[in-house]
Amino acid sequence: MALSPVADSFRARLLRGDILAGSFLKTPTLHGSEILGGLGFDFLVVDEEHSPFDRQSTDAALFAARATGAAGLVRVQSPSPHHLLSVLDCGAAGVLVPHVATAALAEQVAAACRYRGGKRGYSGSVRAAGYGGGKMWDYIAAADAGVTVVAQIEDPEALDEIDAIAATDGIDALFIGRGDLTAAMGAPTNDAPAIRDAVDRIAAAARRAGKPVMVFVGGMKEAEWLRGIGATAFVYSSDQGLMKQAASKALADIRNLGAAQLA
Incomplete structure (x- = not known):
């Protein structure tokens, strides 16, 4: 369905x-999408940048997300138009684009993801278009209205152009990439004063542009801090992180059971 x-x-x-x-x-399987989407997560982000997803496994993960009603986004490998087009044709609800450090790149990304006023390549036979049979301009209108484009801000140089990036037409939201900012700035932690200042600058630019802020969080303490600066969309851990967390607790529980029996 388109x-x-x-x-x-x-x-x-x-x-x-x-x-x-x-x-x-x-x-890179469909099971994570199926499980987390079935639990009621609003959206899931297929991480092509830092995980071994290829086009086929991305396609499967997006299919499973759609089946559960969760929005499937993709953090693409690169901002190149062919990578953006590939995941959008597979039915991604949106893209998270890493290392958007300039307004010029933000404009290129936005154009590659939109038909009207942009340069997105058209095919009516893909999943996103309902596998053909529909009206071309109905699909184009729906796609332009529905696709979400998120610029990930994770480079120190992006802070010099942050207002222009945030104001770019077609960029729907900013994602604050604290991990890369921390590494690039040599900060000791991802909540060090320099990182907090960068987070505040990005959030302030988003507010001035009327754009929402997305963030990654590993726990509720971080979520509460970032909610305070205006974040509204929270990427909480990952399928692997959640599995490791639950498995660690299960293992500790069993180990404690054995220790209790020996006591």
């Missing part, structure tokens, strides 16, 4: 400031 600009689409909910819960998918 995208529809309904009031409860992921993009509409993000733009109106709903609190949205998501997670990264790091394992």
